[in-house]
Amino acid sequence: MQNLPGFRDFYPNDCARRNYILATWREVARRYGFVEYDGPVLEPIELYEKKSGGELIGQLFDFPDKAGRHVAMRPEMTPTLARMVAAREKDFKKPLKWFCCPQFFRYEKQQRGRLREFYQLNADIVGEASFAADVELVSLAIDVLRGFGFTEKDFVVRICDRSIWVNFFAENGGDLRRSTEFLRVIDKIGREDDTTSEAKLKEFGIGLSRVRDFMAKPYADAGLEATLRELEKRDLAIFTELDSAIVRGLAYYTGFVFEIFDRGKRERALAGGGRYDNLLSLMSDGKVSLPALGFGMGDVVLANLIDDTPRAKAKMDAWIAQEHAADIFVVIAKEERRPEALAILQQLRDAGLRVDFPLTAEKVGRQFQAAGQAGAELAVLVGDEWPQLTIKTLATRREDKILHTELADWLRNRQEGG
RNA sequence: GUGACCGUAGCUCAAUGGUAGAGCUCCAGAUUGUGGUUCUGGCUGUAGCGGGUUCGAGUCCCGUCGGUCACCCCA
Helix, strand or coil, X not given: CCCCCCXXXXXXXXXXXXXXXXXXXXXXXXXXXXXXXXXXXEEECHHHHHHCCCHHHHCCCEEECCCCCEEEECCCCHHHHHHHHHHHHHHCCCCEEEEECCEEECCCCCECCECCEEEEEEEEEECCCCHHHHHHHHHHHHHHHXXXXXXXXXXXXXXXXXXXXXXXXXXXCCCHHHHHHHHHHHHHCCCCCHHHHHHHHHCCCCCHHHHHHHHXXXXXXXXXXXXXXXXXXXXCHHHEEECCCCCCCCCCCCCEEEEEEECCCCCCCCEEEEECCCHHHHHCCCCCCCCEEEEEEEHHHHHHHHHHCHHHHHHHHHHHHHHHCCCEEEEECCHHHHHHHHHHHHHHHHCCCCEECCCXXXXXXXXXXXXXHCCCCEXXXXXXXXXXXXXXXXXXXXXXXEEHHHHHHHHHHHHHCC
């Protein structure tokens, strides 16, 4: 039996890679004062129909459950977050700084950087309308990537504000009721050929050349200017670029938006997000109205970029080696001493050390080989000299002989000595 | 969902339509109480699956499943 397309088996090394990514996400998010939350993996389909309907539904893993409820595997977190916040909004001091590392499911044809199952860091700030929240969120996204060992040479954050396009639209005689439609056309300009874009823009009475001119000159409204200045104060401006072409495909974004790309342009977007000040009100039928913003960063593209970037790869490999390494390997040199060796083993494990040993009788040479493969620092050899032990430091091959009753003290001294 | 290319050992890959191979990994020995190197030997295949053409198919054709890439979409 093969696994389903777009779904992954996580063998120990794959699992370690995933854990590294999740651990780094969590570590940086906590450094920023974000707290972790989570919700159900399975939701009623209505939750996702509410926000946009139509196309989104086609990419859901959805099915009837045994009671006939129409349910869907979660494809994103925002609707769940909106429901959770709406239900107990008054229990939490604003602004909320919440993050989550959920596994998502989307029925799409997989290719590089896109599977049917993936993890995504989601970080959201709810209840703060000021640009300071925009800066905090982008800063978190940048520092997460720095946490993986990336620098400004590896990625760039392209930022924009949808309001500059809404203003442009109004100044060019556009009907503001159709501004969302207009933004969708702008979003696609880079991906569609010019004749298609030209034709679409004609519906709004705007020429492609005028749009191109607007994109070409650096422009920022007052809010975006403030955001950029603040990023400079945090020394994070080197990671960012103003880019009028970033408007994001989703209809619900209301202002500040950003996307993060690798400089080599080999991968899909690493992350994307923005402000969605009206979404909570929409999702809660007007019950709760709070400004909000957030971003998502997926593990698949991120892992590709880590593999492509030697500095980041080395950092990950070091973490994994550390995570998997045993502290001590107990070598049973005389099988008759196995009971004594097991007592030592238990004593060491009780002390919180990671200790491995041969489950069945093995040649000493093979045991040392296993010790090396386990990444152990020390081998504790139990054999003929009992009650004396031989402790071998594997990296230096140095050997110390001590009484087994002195083992705990010996280890303590070694640790204190550095 | 549409299109292109690909599918041979656990992994990376060879072999004009003519008896399925190599490297790595793994296992064993050289070395009966001291590892990573080296040397020697060994295991592994329904050629993704199902049809067809042919004296003969890993090779050519069709279908199907899976993979990769592009389109689409990107919550």
